[in-house]
Amino acid sequence: MAKKFTDKDGNTFVEVKPWYKKWWIWVIAVVIVIFAIGAFSSGSNDSSFTSPKTHKATTSKTKNTNDSNTVSTGKKLSLSEDSFTINKEADYNPNYSDNSWAQTKVNISKVRVIKINTKKYYDGDKTYPVQGIIMVHFKVTPARDIDFYPTQGTLVANGQQVDADSGNSDDFDGEISKGATQTGNVVFILKKMTDVNTIKSIRLKWDADYDTDNYDDDNSSKTYDITMNLNN
Incomplete structure (x- = not known):
């Protein structure tokens, strides 16, 4: 209740509290502060101020290297009898062709050089670690019935001589009849391969x-004996 007082002349006055002593003023002030805090918090959660999400880095299965024909991968190479993990590979298109013997058309359209993760390999006689694979793609069309045996041949590369892996090669050679066309890959397993780009040529x-x-x-x-430079 407001206080009243009377001066010496008989005038009556009512005492008025300063505004800052009025309770409702402080209630309003508290409400304003609460509202302001709420508005600030809402603004800080706005999408335009949201911190960017952190994404885990992922490694592509295949990536280009300095050579346009060379790629690094983590894929599996599954052959007839074995499976290998590819570390790096390079593809070449030598476009070798020959029809000098018995009018038999022989074409080698692709050579695939593969650096694999070192793996124990059994060649039918013993087990040893291997690091590389070379796959040679043949196409053969004879003008008469022939016997043709690249899956029983040999390869020389970087000073290594290896026999063809007939178990992992395609079953396309042997007896080939006149007019038929046979295609397939011959696989060679190398004990050592530091990098695919070290294989500059092959002899078959x-x-x-x-x-x-x-x-x-x-x-x-006929004994075929050919050397191919690997470049595109």
Whole structure:
């Protein structure tokens, strides 16, 4: 209740509290402060001020290296009898063709050089670690019935001589009839390969023959011996 007082002249006055002593003023002030805090918090959660999310870095399965024909991967190479993890590979298109023997058309359209993660390999006789694979793609069309054996051939690369892995190669050679076209990959497993780009050339040797009653036919058998530079 407001206080009253009377002066010496008989005038009555009512005492008025200063504004800052009025309770409702402070209630309003508290409400304003609470509202302001709420508004500030809401503004800080606005999408325009949201911190960017952190994403885990991912490694691509395949990435280019300095060579346009070379890629690094983590893929599996599954062959007929074995599975390997590819570390790096390079593809070459030598476009080798030959029809000098018995009019047999032989084409090698692709050579795939693969650096693999070192793995124990059994060659049918013993087990040892291997680091590389070379796959050679053949296409053969004979003009007569022939026997053709690249999956029983040999390869020389970087001073290593290896026999073809017939178990992991495609089943496309052997007896090939006149007019037929056979295609497939011949696989060679290398003990050592530091990098795919160290393989600059390959030498391939394999045998072929045909049946004949002419004992004077010196052309009935053939040993192919070719060297191909690997560049595109």
